Amino acid sequence: MVMSSCLPVWPHDLLWGLSVADVPADAPAWVTGVVGAGQPVVVRRAQVAEGLVAVGVRGHSRDQRYATAMRVADITRRVRPEELIEAVDNQTADWPALRALRQMRPVMDALGLPWGVAGSVGFELACGAAVLHQDSDLDLILRTPAFFSREQAAALVDALEAAVCRIDLQLQTPAGAVALREWAGPARQVLLKADDAARLVVNPWLPEDCAA
Template sequence: MVMNAHLPVQPHDLLWGLPLAAVPADAPAWVGEVVSMGHPLVVRRAQVDEGYVAVGVRGRSRGQRFAAVMKLSAITRQVKPEQLVAAVDKVETDWPALRALKQIRPVLDAVGLPWGIAGSAGFELATGIKVLHQDSDLDLILRADRFFSRVQAAELVKALEDASCRIDLQLQTPFGAVALREWASSARQVLLKADDGARLVSNPWQPQERAA
């Protein structure tokens, strides 16, 4: 999947192409090793200069995460979380997170919104690199460009609760991301994660709430 100028780069996308020379000199040694092996980087939320994208480098252990930036012009390949859904049917391993994917796919397809696979499961499906284990959660995204009610959120939480592992699903609104479980709760305000930071809001679909 080659980078296309008409395909926007969004959080949780996997990107290839960061040159080793672009790794900061003060980065831990493992960062250079990961980049030299050609592993993808994951797009993260942060404000960066025009022509760049904020990315995260993933190491072998859970604690190995490094924040970096990458030139958009350097991208040689891009995989979006929703592009990984088709790979679910080809999965041969039997980790709980992958079993859960097969269980909940009809539920998410029925919602009628684009959804995708992020986190460890997405990384493994995209690369073939074994990072999942028995206790891995399943990280998913649901692209909710339009208002997704709290009633809908609560119904979806209930529909997903019998899966083989814990599912962490983020609603991707035009102004940031909010956890499905939090939006389904009775909390008056929820945490919206945006490019310019996180804030408590009452409606993640209202642009005026981006103000500090």
């Protein structure tokens, strides 16, 4: 998390305020086009200097992803994944990923934990950019400040399998993020994505418990 005097910023948040003038000179031309169009950038996990936040610019295709940083002081608007859940009610498009979000809302709400929409679905819901297609997945996050057992994870995987498209869900622990499917699986060690690095751990809620 990055904290300014009044604005907490977390991975997967969408931010507005990056200017074309602050795009690195060696960035691909499409990056300048996206930023110039006023589209948001997404907060990513990386360590940057104080006063900056690591962000990613997304283009029109899956291979168009560009990592950079922006000044926290330049942020003019922030939308969190949790804020996008109800936005699907205003959508007239009927892509499978949007249908899956509507379908799985009761399942996610029943967990009693904060959750939200990330990835291409979150991006389209937040800014209206037409990025979804027939084969788009649904990316969700679930905030799990306390231990979420492997048995709970397996039950949630089973519930999400009923969706009309593939759902990829990340558990957001205080130490970083871990894929729900991986935590629900049989492997003793799972990959924890933290701000400083990705590493294998036995318990994603105990980051010091790393694999040897």
